[in-house]
Amino acid sequence: MNKTIFKKACVVATALAAFAAASYTQEKKESDSAHKIVHFADLKWTPIIKGCDLAQVSGDPSAEGAPFVLRIRCTDGTRVPPHWHPTDENVTVLKGTFLLGLGETFAETKLQTMNVGNYVLMSKEMRHFALCKGDMIVQIHGTGPFKNNWVNPSEVQPPDAPAAAAKP
Numbered sequence: 001m002n003k004t005i006f007k008k009a010c011v012v013a014t015a016l017a018a019f020a021a022a023s024y025t026q027e028k029k030e031s032d033s034a035h036k037i038v039h040f041a042d043l044k045w046t047p048i049i050k051g052c053d054l055a056q057v058s059g060d061p062s063a064e065g066a067p068f069v070l071r072i073r074c075t076d077g078t079r080v081p082p083h084w085h086p087t088d089e090n091v092t093v094l095k096g097t098f099l100l101g102l103g104e105t106f107a108e109t110k111l112q113t114m115n116v117g118n119y120v121l122m123s124k125e126m127r128h129f130a131l132c133k134g135d136m137i138v139q140i141h142g143t144g145p146f147k148n149n150w151v152n153p154s155e156v157q158p159p160d161a162p163a164a165a166a167k168p
Contacts, residue, residue: 043071047159051078051132057139061146068144073137080130082106082151088142089122096136101129104151127151 036058043055052074059068071094074080082104091098093114100120101110104127111131114120122128140146150156 045073048072049078049080050157050159050161051075052080052159059144061142061144063144066144068142068146070140070146071137072140073135074132076132076134076136078132078136079106080132081155082127082129083148084125084127084151085122085142085146085148087124087144087146089124089146090119090141091122092119092139093117094137094139095134097133098136098138099131099133101131103127103129106155 038057043057045053045055048054052072055071055073057069057071060066061068061070073095076096091100091114093116095116098114098118099111100114101107101112103110106129108131
């Protein structure tokens with residue numbers, strides 16, 4: 001057999017095998033995986049700190065290596081004290097204005113404004129804090145385990161803490 005014809009036959013056979021494998025993979029994904037639509041009204045909100053609630057959208061944030069999606073909503077003026085996470089945190093602003101700062105001490109001069117549609121990747125162990133303007137919702141996705149480690153736990157107000165008294 002001519003070398004050129006043999007090479008062409010090998011190329012065609014390889015292409016057909018790749019096409020068949022890709023087609024099988026797509027068919028399998030389409031038939032085996034069920035999609036799930038999550039409606040905003042169906043989210044179960046749990047208070048986490050004073051002024052902020054959390055809802056699990058997808059996955060298990062406590063599972064090692066498992067993907068997850070969470071939403072956090074906070075009321076206007078809520079301060080999120082400095083904290084960090086053991087894994088990367090991907091944050092997208094869905095509503096309101098989210099002011100984000102880096103460091104171990106809350107400092108308004110370090111805040112950077114994030115508006116609706118803005119995204120930030122907070123690398124694992126990066127110390128950061130936030131201030132919420134307007135009623136605010138962010139969506140967080142990543143790979144577990146996801147948890148908050150507060151730089152100074154005494155700065156964290158529990159969800160049921162009484163409102164701060166107005167200063168004269």
